[in-house]
Amino acid sequence: MTKTLTTTLLGIALIALTNGAFAADEAGKKTYDQACAACHANGIAGSPKTGDLVAWAPRVAKGIDTLYASAINGKGAMPAKGGQTAIPDTDIKAAVDYMVTISSKL
Numbered sequence: 523m524t525k526t527l528t529t530t531l532l533g534i535a536l537i538a539l540t541n542g543a544f545a546a547d548e549a550g551k552k553t554y555d556q557a558c559a560a561c562h563a564n565g566i567a568g569s570p571k572t573g574d575l576v577a578w579a580p581r582v583a584k585g586i587d588t589l590y591a592s593a594i595n596g597k598g599a600m601p602a603k604g605g606q607t608a609i610p611d612t613d614i615k616a617a618v619d620y621m622v623t624i625s626s627k628l
Contacts (some may be wrong), residue, residue: 550620552622553613557604558593562621567599570625578625586622 554562554572565571570578581589593614596602603609 537553545591547616547620550616550623554608554620557606557609557614558617558621561604562601569600572621573624575625578622582622582626586618589618589622590615614626 559572560571561567562572563576565574570581590611592600594603594611603614
């Protein structure tokens with residue numbers, strides 16, 4: 523493992539352990555199932571597969587606010603809010619927290 527990857531993985535663990543915003547709660551899972559799982563469960567269209575620590579590491583390293591912005595506004599092949607534009611931003615953020623939590627377990 524390279525030094526950069528090791529540092530990133532340790533950063534993910536630190537964020538997951540110290541930030542209360544990463545609670546994998548029911549609201550996050552519900553929104554994930556509704557708007558995110560269609561692509562992120564299987565890594566469709568280049569999306570990072572939920573639970574894939576290596577795929578998520580560089581994204582998490584950019585910070586949670588960057589992840590929120592990508593999910594809310596869309597990025598690359600991913601449409602804003604996973605195509606579910608009626609979902610409130612707070613619920614999208616909960617889904618991001620859920621995915622980061624699932625994808626940060628060491």
